[in-house]
Amino acid sequence: MKRVFDSQLIGPFAAMVIVALVVAATTDRFLNPGNLSNLSLQVSIVALIAIGSTIVIIAAGIDLSAGSMVALLTMILAQFLKMAGIPLLFAVPLILVVGGLLGLVLGMITAYGRIPSFITTLAALIAFRGLALTFNNGSPIFSLDPALEPLFYGKVAGIPMPFFYLVFFYALAAFTMNFTKLGREIYAVGGNPAAAVLTGINVRKVQTLTFVIAGFMTAVGAVLMSARLNSGSPNYGQTLELQAIAAAVVGGASLAGGRGNILATLMGAMTIVIVQNGLNLNAAPSSVQNIVLGAIILLAVGIDMWRAEISSILGRLFGRSDQSVKTASPAKPALSKDA
């Protein structure tokens, strides 16, 4: 358990709590139960997609395709339900498979085609939205299935359904990353791919699998998006990939690979959503929302990067000895390539 709830969680957790306290101080509506269940609805889609983004990032890749893939998958789901008449019970698993397959294609192009994932998924970001537009003349498809909505809006024992998906998938992902061979291989591949090859890890397979996972989780997000909006549209999911990456990064994942914690990503996603919720509750205009979100991403990474300096300053302020500071800061190679 220590592994799962390790020290990497403290920062993101603290950030989340601080943000929540600030929001709670500005409006008494924040802590009402209705709003808290709202939060779990709002965080759900981006948080589920961020599982995949985080895993790809840990393996030193990046996935820019999630937002467009959501659009494409909501359109395919809509086709399944409205045009092909496939029952919901089959259509949903089928979409998850399609998501996994799209991830497989991206992963194979990246890993076996040796194309940087930034490029592969940038191309996919553009092309998937184009593909989504080929369905139904590019028009949204509405009113998919009355049974779809409860997937998002339904409640069990008064708790919204998305809460359970979050618990399930985050538990599964945290377990996989910390206690299974695959999880550790993903960390190894991200930390040093050359070393991973030499230790007998099938690096390309592992890289590919991270994209399959990301595609699958994106599909989960797409199903929830369809359920939430009871429709499919080629416009859905815009900038979702950036939000998911932001969640991972606010949660402390390093774009250089090898570092990241699944549960910290959940905290990251929560932090972002709490801020948005707080701004919404205070009716902040979209200009302020954007500025604050940008600032939070920068601050979160900054605090992580400057941990050594900050604790040394704090230490000096509160008269602690310099010694304690050193142990707190994981030394970096002095001349690392970090621009």
Next chain:
Amino acid sequence: MKRVFDSQLIGPFAAMVIVALVVAATTDRFLNPGNLSNLSLQVSIVALIAIGSTIVIIAAGIDLSAGSMVALLTMILAQFLKMAGIPLLFAVPLILVVGGLLGLVLGMITAYGRIPSFITTLAALIAFRGLALTFNNGSPIFSLDPALEPLFYGKVAGIPMPFFYLVFFYALAAFTMNFTKLGREIYAVGGNPAAAVLTGINVRKVQTLTFVIAGFMTAVGAVLMSARLNSGSPNYGQTLELQAIAAAVVGGASLAGGRGNILATLMGAMTIVIVQNGLNLNAAPSSVQNIVLGAIILLAVGIDMWRAEISSILGRLFGRSDQSVKTASPAKPALSKDA
């Protein structure tokens, strides 16, 4: 001269020519002089911004902020012209300075704050658009100045003005990158920052300068955007950063840093614009446009990555000796960290 027009240009040039031939075959309107001058208008903004993107990429950074910065700068220019009543002759240089300063801030946060440029500019991508929205209630500002439009639409000797900007800035950038100390230092920093430090290069300063250049070129693009649309709007420039990065990448710049050619970026930008123009001339729907653009990005990078394999296959097909193939292919470290 050998340095400027080196072998890195051949691929992107060939790609551009092939694409142009294909387009010319589908429509006889492509080669008419009106359309060609049209092309120079359409490529100008993205190609000018891509100069900055390429330089940042050569220094192993990435700039995701260009699109939003364009929006912000068009709004500031509009404010200067309409609200502050600053004459055009001062307002335009002022905007270029503001662009350079914004770049300076991003560069300093990246280089001195040690925050990966992906994060810095992702935050800026979000925040700059928010900032743009704070002006004029987030509404576009139209009819800025009658003297503004000719900056974009004007002609000298029958040749559109943007053509001259392209020639000027590309010549300047190619010269800088190939014949000046700064240019060489940018390549060195991108190639190996640790080694650059130990050879006395002020790595952080150089990294910062690449962002200043990018900010400046983005400002040039923003002025042209304002002139083109005779207005400022917080919505302008969406996905422009991706198009500029795509131009650099199609031109063969490596996201790992140290590799890239300014003139090849121009070819890359031309390739993309020719494709879009060709599709528009054939009234292709936006779905097809997106899919084709995605495919081109992937193909361009793929061909670059697989150069060794491709030439070996071609060699085998045409019965050339294996020997000639070897010299053609710059081998990559087998296990480079590029996923």
Next chain:
Amino acid sequence: MSQGTPPLWEFVDICKAYPGVLANDKVCIKLLDGSIHGLLGENGCGKSTLIKTLSGVQQPDSGQILYKGKAVQISDPQDARDKGIATVFQEFSIVPTLSVGENIFLGNMPKTRFGVIDWKKVNESAAAVLAEMDVDIHPEAMTGTLSVGEQQLVEIAKAVAMKARMIILDEPTAALGEDEIERLHQLLRKMRSQGTAILYVSHRLDEVERIVDEVTILRSGRVVRASGETEINVSQIVNAMVGEDISEHYPKEHNATSEVVLRASHLSTKNGVHDASFDLHKGEVLGLGGVLGSGRTEIARALFGVDALTGGTVTLNGAPLKVRHEIDAIEAGLALVPENRKFDGLFFNFRASGNITAASLGGLSKLGILDLKAEDEGTLRLIEELEISPQAEQKTVNFLSGGNQQKIVIARWLFSDAKVLIFDEPTQGIDIGAKIAVYKLINLLTRAGKSIILISSDHDELLAMSDRIAVVQHGSISRTVPASDLTHDDLVRASAAQLTHAATEERQ
């Protein structure tokens, strides 16, 4: 070695080509139980290629691999493991972002009954392996935070932990000091006595002499001396490797004068330099000796402005030298050839010229514009003078051999006309021929009145090439003596004297 039983592993006529080179050309080699087999040869002769084939990283183009006389295929690294082969690769193959324990068991992590990774067992077993190696590293430490030497020890621990029948070490000692090398040799002798077959690669021929039982020597991908065909002594080996007689391995010239060029007084930095003082004379080679982690690199970094001084002064030709950034040091005529040329030295996106002029761009330009003609001329001159491969200006430098790469890094400081050159492990990982070329370069420099600070963990080299030696302990200079007054044993003893301290300090 009993004649009747077949060798544990045998290569028969193994060939392996890379684009443009035949890296292994009909190589035959026999690896026996309970024997340490040295595999030697110049840079690029194909040693690592052979090892990668045996470790399943790549497949041979032709030839046979026999296991106890039976032809087998080693399809991938995991297969090699399963067949009882453990390899310490030349390139670092640890994952810096994972713990030491996890690195040691990466690829076959202990699992519980439920197929879940058993972290308790990972850490306990790792601790046991490290204790067996007599190494004091905590299994839960993040590997990336360890020193280079410690990381190398973790690499070795990975192989040891596998309890393999066959263990391959490709230059395991390049990043180790004398003491660690001695401990490693102890361990290898113990394994040999337990019947393990060991394949050992090193460019440090003195240590080869100390430990191997038999040698195979490669040249240009071919076996030029099979096991048993050469006596195991340095000059015989060198003859076989290089293909010609080399009379003098350390062609030392004495050019030192009494004029003090650089004086460091009471230097301290945050990175472990404490009150270090020494003088450097014109034309002198001043060696810095000490164990791994004693702070020799850190002293170099302090002089060169990489680490800020927290105390002390430096004077150059009598005038105080203030170095706040590397560029200040360079402009004052200092030069640093870093210990890791791959990570800190070379620009792999440049050809020779870009690398050679990188530290002189200021002098090479007027109003910021480079004089490319001067660059080309200077490069060509140095390529000729230093006998660098003529390929160097045709392609980017990643195609060059280690020796040529090292010469290019040194050429950079000849181009900048540095007066004081700091060489940090300048011969690490390069073959004997290239080493001698570097030594000759050192002579050339001192003859021209330049001064050199030489950091080397190869005691023979340090003793032979230095005029005086400063012994570094805990980041300060304990004493400075003429090299001729020191012996190999003195240095080992001087180093050993501080071991107990070093060990306690590391633990903190």
Next chain:
Amino acid sequence: GDYPTPVPLKDGAQAAISSIAPKNDTFRIAYMPPATEFNYYIAVGEGIKSVGKEAGVDVFMLAPQSGADINGQMGMIQDVLTQDVDAIIFGTHDEFAAAPLLKKAVDQGIAVLMINSDIPDFPTPIHGVVGYSQRNGTRAMADWAVQTYGDQKVKVGIIEGQPGYHSTERVGGFLEGIEGNDNFDVVVSIDGKWNVEGGNTAGMDILQSHPDLDLVFAANDYMIIGASYAAKALGRSDLVMLGNDGDTSGLEEIASGNITATVNTSPYLMGKAAMSATLDALNGSFPGGWIETPTSIEDQAGAISVLQEPEKLFPQPSKQY
């Protein structure tokens, strides 16, 4: 109130006005357009605010930046539902997505009115719809064009918005209007992405591929403004350029002769009407139904006369007419 008499909504689409139960003494009203990126909704908002100010009620606006961010808008509606608002005036690009949340709002006793719409059958019952008939507006524009230019051959280029209800209706209305007239010939139709930039690029490309065009119709003012710059650059001052909205900047472009005419839908007045109806609904005096706000076709002379009444406009014209 100061608005046209409402037309009843379809069966089952009308929520009972009696279900409205305001909680605050000073009414709190949320204005929730689909996006802030369209000036149009800001103008509507100004109309809403001006009436609100007169009546002394609290009005606030909450909207995502991008109209495509429907997910974001739903989050905002959810957040507003946990607050004590008395009325929601909303617009959306996706009524099916919004329906479940708005049903909840109606159930909570909140007055719910839709703005800038003409659908009589919102998927869940709401109290009112305020807007002009999208299809009628552009059909009137087509009629005007046929009347003005119909005596000669006219080659038509169309710049659509991104696919969706608004684009379908407006382009559909225009096509209906020119249908049956042999002189009007639609030769090209492409996407201008609703914005100035997209309209400009689309304009350049269609004028390039069809130099014989006589008339360009765009589904909103921004796109036709963008296209007008393209026309100007190509020296095509002879083109008939038609838009839709009655955005202040669009009207000014017409006044200056860059654009020929637009469908003036008076967003500011629409906002005023919507707010008046909302206040009536809260006071129980609004019968419910669709309020069709008037539209007019404005050419140069018309635009100038509209611009001469700046009190009915937002933003204000850049100069006095």
